[in-house]
Amino acid sequence: FPAFSLCAGAGQDVGRSCILVSIAGKNVMLDCGMHMGYNDDRRFPDFSYITQNGRLTDFLDCVIISHFHLDHCGALPYFSEMVGYDGPIYMTHPTKAICPILLEDYRKITVDKKGETNFFTSQMIKDCMKKVVAVHLHQTVQVDEELEIKAYYAGHVLGAAMFQIKVGCESVVYTGDYNMTPDRHLGAAWIDKCRPDLLISESTYATTIRDSKRCRERDFLKKVHETVERGGKVLIPVFALGRAQELCILLETFWERMNLKAPIYFSTGLTEKANHYYKLFITWTNQKIRKTFVQRNMFEFKHIKAFDRAFADNPGPMVVFATPGMLHAGQSLQIFRKWAGNEKNMVIMPGYCVQGTVGHKILSGQRKLEMEGRQILEVKMQVEYMSFSAHADAKGIMQLIRQAEPRNVLLVHGEAKKMEFLKQKIEQEFHVSCYMPANGETTTIFTNPSIPVDISLGLLKREAAIGPVPDAKKPKLMHGTLLMKDNSFRLVSPEQALKELGLAEHQLRFTCRVHIQDPRKEHETVLRVYNHLKGVLKDYSVQHLPDGSITVESILIQATAHSEDQGTKVLLVSWTYQDEELGSYLTSLLKKGLPQSTS
Amino acid sequence: YRDLHTFELQAPTRVIEWARGSRVCVAGYGQSTGNEILQLIPPPALQAKEAQGLCPERDFKVECGGFSKRPVYSLKHVPDTSLLVTSGPPDSSLQVWQVSAEDSDVIKSVGTIATENATGKPWAKIATLSARAPWVLHGSTLDSVQITEVELRKNVYTAGCQDGEELAGLAFLDGSTAVLCCARGRLCVADVRQPRGALQALPAPAAPCGHRWCLGTACAAQGPGLGAQPVARLSSGGLLTLTDLRKASEPLASATARVPSPGSGAEFLCVSWAPALQGCLAVSGFDGTVHVYDTQSWDSSGREAEPVFVHKGHALDGSGDPALVTVHTWHPQKPRTVLSAASNGSLHVWDWVQP
Numbered sequence: 001f002p003a004f005s006l007c008a009g010a011g012q013d014v015g016r017s018c019i020l021v022s023i024a025g026k027n028v029m030l031d032c033g034m035h036m037g038y039n040d041d042r043r044f045p046d047f048s049y050i051t052q053n054g055r056l057t058d059f060l061d062c063v064i065i066s067h068f069h070l071d072h073c074g075a076l077p078y079f080s081e082m083v084g085y086d087g088p089i090y091m092t093h094p095t096k097a098i099c100p101i102l103l104e105d106y107r108k109i110t111v112d113k114k115g116e117t118n119f120f121t122s123q124m125i126k127d128c129m130k131k132v133v134a135v136h137l138h139q140t141v142q143v144d145e146e147l148e149i150k151a152y153y154a155g156h157v158l159g160a161a162m163f164q165i166k167v168g169c170e171s172v173v174y175t176g177d178y179n180m181t182p183d184r185h186l187g188a189a190w191i192d193k194c195r196p197d198l199l200i201s202e203s204t205y206a207t208t209i210r211d212s213k214r215c216r217e218r219d220f221l222k223k224v225h226e227t228v229e230r231g232g233k234v235l236i237p238v239f240a241l242g243r244a245q246e247l248c249i250l251l252e253t254f255w256e257r258m259n260l261k262a263p264i265y266f267s268t269g270l271t272e273k274a275n276h277y278y279k280l281f282i283t284w285t286n287q288k289i290r291k292t293f294v295q296r297n298m299f300e301f302k303h304i305k306a307f308d309r310a311f312a313d314n315p316g317p318m319v320v321f322a323t324p325g326m327l328h329a330g331q332s333l334q335i336f337r338k339w340a341g342n343e344k345n346m347v348i349m350p351g352y353c354v355q356g357t358v359g360h361k362i363l364s365g366q367r368k369l370e371m372e373g374r375q376i377l378e379v380k381m382q383v384e385y386m387s388f389s390a391h392a393d394a395k396g397i398m399q400l401i402r403q404a405e406p407r408n409v410l411l412v413h414g415e416a417k418k419m420e421f422l423k424q425k426i427e428q429e430f431h432v433s434c435y436m437p438a439n440g441e442t443t444t445i446f447t448n449p450s451i452p453v454d455i456s457l458g459l460l461k462r463e464a465a466i467g468p469v470p471d472a473k474k475p476k477l478m479h480g481t482l483l484m485k486d487n488s489f490r491l492v493s494p495e496q497a498l499k500e501l502g503l504a505e506h507q508l509r510f511t512c513r514v515h516i517q518d519p520r521k522e523h524e525t526v527l528r529v530y531n532h533l534k535g536v537l538k539d540y541s542v543q544h545l546p547d548g549s550i551t552v553e554s555i556l557i558q559a560t561a562h563s564e565d566q567g568t569k570v571l572l573v574s575w576t577y578q579d580e581e582l583g584s585y586l587t588s589l590l591k592k593g594l595p596q597s598t599s
Numbered sequence: 600y601r602d603l604h605t606f607e608l609q610a611p612t613r614v615i616e617w618a619r620g621s622r623v624c625v626a627g628y629g630q631s632t633g634n635e636i637l638q639l640i641p642p643p644a645l646q647a648k649e650a651q652g653l654c655p656e657r658d659f660k661v662e663c664g665g666f667s668k669r670p671v672y673s674l675k676h677v678p679d680t681s682l683l684v685t686s687g688p689p690d691s692s693l694q695v696w697q698v699s700a701e702d703s704d705v706i707k708s709v710g711t712i713a714t715e716n717a718t719g720k721p722w723a724k725i726a727t728l729s730a731r732a733p734w735v736l737h738g739s740t741l742d743s744v745q746i747t748e749v750e751l752r753k754n755v756y757t758a759g760c761q762d763g764e765e766l767a768g769l770a771f772l773d774g775s776t777a778v779l780c781c782a783r784g785r786l787c788v789a790d791v792r793q794p795r796g797a798l799q800a801l802p803a804p805a806a807p808c809g810h811r812w813c814l815g816t817a818c819a820a821q822g823p824g825l826g827a828q829p830v831a832r833l834s835s836g837g838l839l840t841l842t843d844l845r846k847a848s849e850p851l852a853s854a855t856a857r858v859p860s861p862g863s864g865a866e867f868l869c870v871s872w873a874p875a876l877q878g879c880l881a882v883s884g885f886d887g888t889v890h891v892y893d894t895q896s897w898d899s900s901g902r903e904a905e906p907v908f909v910h911k912g913h914a915l916d917g918s919g920d921p922a923l924v925t926v927h928t929w930h931p932q933k934p935r936t937v938l939s940a941a942s943n944g945s946l947h948v949w950d951w952v953q954p
Binding site for chain 2: 208211212214418419420421424429
């Protein structure tokens, strides 16, 4: 019977991840993301899929969030506070620290800027986070008596984790978003050979062959350099944590190498916050960063200084990192407005921008923007986009499968396109089944649970001594009694089992009558039978007892005269259940008749 | 460079072939089974008119893929069909594949074009013609050259030659003529309208024995008539000979490319004409570089020529064993854009600047 069923709430869109897993009677929700492209109810997953009536808290055993990107956690406050869920929510420490910031930021844009009403409030975000239990990497967390989870490093962004969910001997590993190659500030994802029954992996970038990081960085530096050389200003709107650190390290190295003099600034608020989080979560970054951090403060760059609002009006070239990342409010928007009119300047958007933000508008090609107070802003500065996001490609997915050795693989993908090739590739290389459900589809995966049974040492020794010498290559059949008590399984000898259970052994005896034509006296018949059997059954112990009966091993043969016919003798052959085989053989042998020789 | 993009394939390729819709095909050549044939969609940046530095779409996408039990040494699309043919050891047969990008992204094996006495023969060289017929010209030795109509698997031409000399390459010059290049350098011209027709042989260029040669011809669709573009031959010693097939008695021009010695063999020798630049050709296969030459200044002396550009990217990439460039090809429209692949799995797309 099925041990799993799965409902992919994510599936089709690069926008919203939410997967429901049923494993051995436990129900777990993996991620709770929001779709960034929609402005209405479609942005949240349809939670009525889960249960039509009945409370979600009763149905779900826990919720797990893989990392702080909004397409993985954006619907969490809506889910827990507006739909209603009071059970535990698990995520890593950095995720717990950073999630609320992003959620609040997004809430501000949606409600304040766009005037939406059916959205979660700041208080809801706070209440939601109170239900969060933070976990450490490789720490086994008991959700309840049977369900346990464990987080593994996923790379991708600070705090991103892959989760192993285990109930008894069945397990699932969910990767969230991960990256198999390290970058400048994060390491690569890693998992041990945990052999889960199912590995759920993202596969959005599975068909992509990315151009090398070196090329992208080189082009980025070229653009920055060209702008600065002609006296222009470069604005890079960033979120506090993540790619900003990568780019800072990149620029610092470049500035040093090229001996450039133009100033690079970093928003003050940013510096402190980033510093704080990096110090707090230093174990989540890669080796190089940790070494650097030990030697000096992350942000004591030679060429990067703290920014002051007034600097934006300074003449001459400069590069500024400012928040927020989508140019929707705050400092980065202020600076943008000041610099937009000059074609010598450039703005480089480092990531995805939500619809409705200035960032999104200029990336779509809009060059005349309506600002507050109906002011029109003409954008003459160069607009560039560059993505340094880190996801696993086909090679990375194969690597992860090789590390974890799952029995089944399920791919969650961003687009509804056929990935038959990848499916075959995985199936051929690893001899596992590969599934690719669509949004809303349920996939059932059958597992072969192994049931561990303890075998008593005495039984093992005894059985091993019987028959041929145990051979590593040939399976050996052993007999014992299986005792199932509470949740333990034991294999013991029958005698032991009887003793433990307080039962007496029943003896089963079979008796068969064989008629033989022999007019002589009974004791002569017996002698004939005895000699016959002795001659035929040379390997067995055939004995003639003083009381006139014959034994073959433990089988008893007695002869009596037939009550009605003196010429016929009746042989009673009697044996125990254990000697069934020999008994049957003897009977058929005797039925064939006795040889005609004289005794 | 005006532009340079580097990519890493999961397995190295020795074929880069253009297909319909600006697709690019690559395939693995490892000795064990499980080689993949991939049809890739190049990044939009490559298709655009101007170089775009920070274009969001900078990646190749795998559009569809197939699995080949043999290593793929040669791959060609059959024009105007959704078929492609591959060849590789251990024999000289061809494998036929169907690319159907609509309902499935798997390139399916649909059959084999067997050749007589195929076993034990070297792998077949393949050429296709972008004209009305889905013909494939193939063969591994001079006496096994034939044209097969791929859809019906019907033989339409066999060369009438008894010589079993190994072929290094072959190509259609137009709908009625094909040129064959032997491994030892000899060129033969065949009139494919005459089944079992004799081949017209041309002398091999003067070169030390033991050198292996390969062939480079211009795209058959371009110039009408025989030899609108000269045929280039490259030897494993670096000698480049250009021959005008209309006056084949003596070479048009020749020069020597600067190659490291001892050479690394002739496995991946590759020479190709730039489709949009007159007299410009590229050479690779000696090391981790690709050389671009302007042949318009060459004479017939055969002395060393100076390349106008050298792409060194593959040699600088990565650590460990030095990479060997396995194949290169020109972009059909963008005049100075070249794609090259190397034995370490790298795939480069570069746009060079005339110095």
